[in-house]
Amino acid sequence: MLKKGIKPLTKLGAKFFDKEDIKNMNIIMLGAPGTGKGTIAGILEKKLKIPQVSTGDIFRKHMKEGTELGKLAESYISKGALVPDDVTIGLVEDRLKEKDVQSGIILDGFPRTVKQAEELDKMLESENKKVDIVINLTTPEEEIIERIVNRRVCSNQECKTIFNLQLNPPKQEGICDKCGSELVQRKDDTVETVKSRLNSYFEQTSPLVEYYEKKGKLYSAVVSKSINKLGKDVAEDVVKYIEENF
Numbered sequence: 001m002l003k004k005g006i007k008p009l010t011k012l013g014a015k016f017f018d019k020e021d022i023k024n025m026n027i028i029m030l031g032a033p034g035t036g037k038g039t040i041a042g043i044l045e046k047k048l049k050i051p052q053v054s055t056g057d058i059f060r061k062h063m064k065e066g067t068e069l070g071k072l073a074e075s076y077i078s079k080g081a082l083v084p085d086d087v088t089i090g091l092v093e094d095r096l097k098e099k100d101v102q103s104g105i106i107l108d109g110f111p112r113t114v115k116q117a118e119e120l121d122k123m124l125e126s127e128n129k130k131v132d133i134v135i136n137l138t139t140p141e142e143e144i145i146e147r148i149v150n151r152r153v154c155s156n157q158e159c160k161t162i163f164n165l166q167l168n169p170p171k172q173e174g175i176c177d178k179c180g181s182e183l184v185q186r187k188d189d190t191v192e193t194v195k196s197r198l199n200s201y202f203e204q205t206s207p208l209v210e211y212y213e214k215k216g217k218l219y220s221a222v223v224s225k226s227i228n229k230l231g232k233d234v235a236e237d238v239v240k241y242i243e244e245n246f
């Protein structure tokens with residue numbers, strides 16, 4: 001369920017969405033690691049036809065290609081720490097100039113610090129744009145670790161579908177249902193790294209909940225098996241909410 005503000009909503013209505021409006025939306029996915037940002041952003045991308053941009057995916061691509069940026073990012077990511085602001089902000093600044101995101105973007109994993117959020121506001125303002133909606137995902141902490149260690153991702157960069165061995169297993173072990181490529185486990189999806197990633201979230205990223213709440217942009221949803229709400233269910237709620245309110 002999705003609700004404006006910090007407390008999650010219990011009731012939602014539905015309406016046809018105006019495609020023109022949707023296309024011009026800038027959406028931010030906020031939430032601790034393992035809450036389903038990537039899964040939901042992937043579904044929204046298809047349904048709303050707005051490109052998903054994940055800073056984590058960009059870093060992983062550079063790591064795979066062994067670029068200087070990739071080596072630098074890996075030294076932080078492998079420890080569960082955030083990549084420094086100047087590097088990450090510069091990366092997003094360049095990405096925002098590309099043609100495909102001129103009429104809308106779903107930012108998945110950015111911003112992760114108040115500094116990043118402030119710089120994003122400036123970047124968008126300079127183009128007469130703004131953040132339209134921030135989807136704040138929460139999952140009980142005990143479920144997060146379980147979700148992360150069971151996460152498997154499609155190794156095909158064009159597909160990147162996310163599975164969970166317990167909650168959303170692939171039909172054939174180790175193989176992506178969608179494209180048939182090999183499924184892999186992210187190097188930072190280990191119990192040890194998850195704890196540092198959660199610390200980074202609580203110390204550096206969670207202040208963004210208040211940042212966007214004060215601006216009236218925050219919409220919260222709980223992703224938890226305890227209430228039968230997985231990423232795909234929340235994605236449906238988000239689409240419905242956008243249809244009705246934007």
Ligand code: AMP
Nearest residue numbers: 055056077081082083088109110111112
């Ligand atoms: P994700 O795929 O979003 O879980 O990101 C994986 C890792 O990449 C994070 O744990 C961070 O180390 C790094 N990262 C991704 N996005 C950012 C960001 N906006 N700021 C700093 N580090 C980031």
